[in-house]
Amino acid sequence: MASYSAYQLDPDPLEPSVLTQQHTHRSRDIWDGSVNMILNTRRCDGKLWDLVKKYPIHPRVLEVIELSRLYGVYRSNRPIIDCSWITSLVERWLPETHTFHFRTGEATITLQDVEVLYGLPVNGDPILGDESMRTIRDWQNICQRLLGFIPHPQDFNRSSLKVTALNAHMLEQLQLPDLATQDIINQMARCYMFWMIAGMMIVDTSGNYLKLMYLPMLEDLNVVSSYSWGVRP
Numbered sequence: 001m002a003s004y005s006a007y008q009l010d011p012d013p014l015e016p017s018v019l020t021q022q023h024t025h026r027s028r029d030i031w032d033g034s035v036n037m038i039l040n041t042r043r044c045d046g047k048l049w050d051l052v053k054k055y056p057i058h059p060r061v062l063e064v065i066e067l068s069r070l071y072g073v074y075r076s077n078r079p080i081i082d083c084s085w086i087t088s089l090v091e092r093w094l095p096e097t098h099t100f101h102f103r104t105g106e107a108t109i110t111l112q113d114v115e116v117l118y119g120l121p122v123n124g125d126p127i128l129g130d131e132s133m134r135t136i137r138d139w140q141n142i143c144q145r146l147l148g149f150i151p152h153p154q155d156f157n158r159s160s161l162k163v164t165a166l167n168a169h170m171l172e173q174l175q176l177p178d179l180a181t182q183d184i185i186n187q188m189a190r191c192y193m194f195w196m197i198a199g200m201m202i203v204d205t206s207g208n209y210l211k212l213m214y215l216p217m218l219e220d221l222n223v224v225s226s227y228s229w230g231v232r233p
Contacts, residue, residue, distance in 0.1 A: 019096050027091050039087045042207035044199035046194075049078035049168045057192065064189035068224040072119030073196045111230060120230035127202070127227055129213035139212055143157045146219055147194070148173065148187035160209035166195060190206065190218045202232060 022028060024026035057065070057074070065071050092100045099106040111122040134142075136156050143161070144150045147169065155165035170191050176184065218224055 015148055019094060021096060025094075029090060034065075035063060038083050039086075040083055040154055041081050041086065042203065042205055044080070044207055044211070045078060045195070046208060047163060048195045049075050051167065051170060051174075058176045058185070058188070060185045061176070061189045062141075063187060065193060065222060068189070068193060068221060069119070069121050069216075070193050070196060070224070072080075072231060073200065074192070076118060082122065083161040110196075114230040116148050118230065120226065124228040125215070125223075127214070127229065127231065129211070130216040142212070142215060146187065146190050146215060148184065148191070157206075157209055158209075159212050160204055160206075161212055163199065163208055163210060166191060166210065186221055189221070189233060190215075193197050193218055193224070201229070 015078060023168050065074055094101050099108045112125050113119055136153050138152050149163060149169040151165045155162045173188055197214050204211050
């Protein structure tokens with residue numbers, strides 16, 4: 001019987017015609033002993049959930065969010081991020097097959113999983129965003145019309161808005177009167193939905209800004225539910 005030392009493990013696939021990127025995969029560095037780092041995450045939703053916890057969303061605002069089919073994201077609340085677990089998943093992710101390679105076999109996340117867990121629609125119009133070239137003044141006008149406030153010019157970074165600017169505005173509008181007009185209710189609902197979309201679902205890598213390209217998609221609240229929010233662009 002061969003001794004244990006006679007066996008040599010090889011991280012490369014037995015059939016290289018499918019897994020063609022193994023030479024640059026993160027797992028290669030692990031085999032070489034050059035990686036001992038836990039990945040960190042960037043997120044923009046921390047202040048949102050602190051706000052919701054301290055000041056529950058007005059029932060009329062929540063009704064608009066429900067009709068827009070983004071209620072599942074709100075119900076999920078602030079997800080707990082396990083960086084060690086995410087790191088291990090990244091190390092086992094195979095981009096060629098879009099699957100995780102576990103000791104027990106391969107697995108992946110399906111659109112049905114997203115639909116069941118978050119209640120997000122996966123059939124509908126694609127999430128393209130609006131990448132039109134706009135000036136800061138243009139975005140100020142859009143924010144005023146859809147969100148109900150005009151951010152300062154320094155709150156913008158090209159086509160992104162500071163999280164702190166939106167947070168400050170929402171803190172000023174928390175005590176909505178029961179007789180508030182539907183326009184005010186809709187603007188506040190857009191604030192929450194925009195923050196969930198750009199701060200949790202499709203996050204800016206800076207961790208401090210929200211991409212404004214998704215805001216125009218919330219203008220007509222009657223069609224927001226027709227988008228396939230469960231399919232990340």
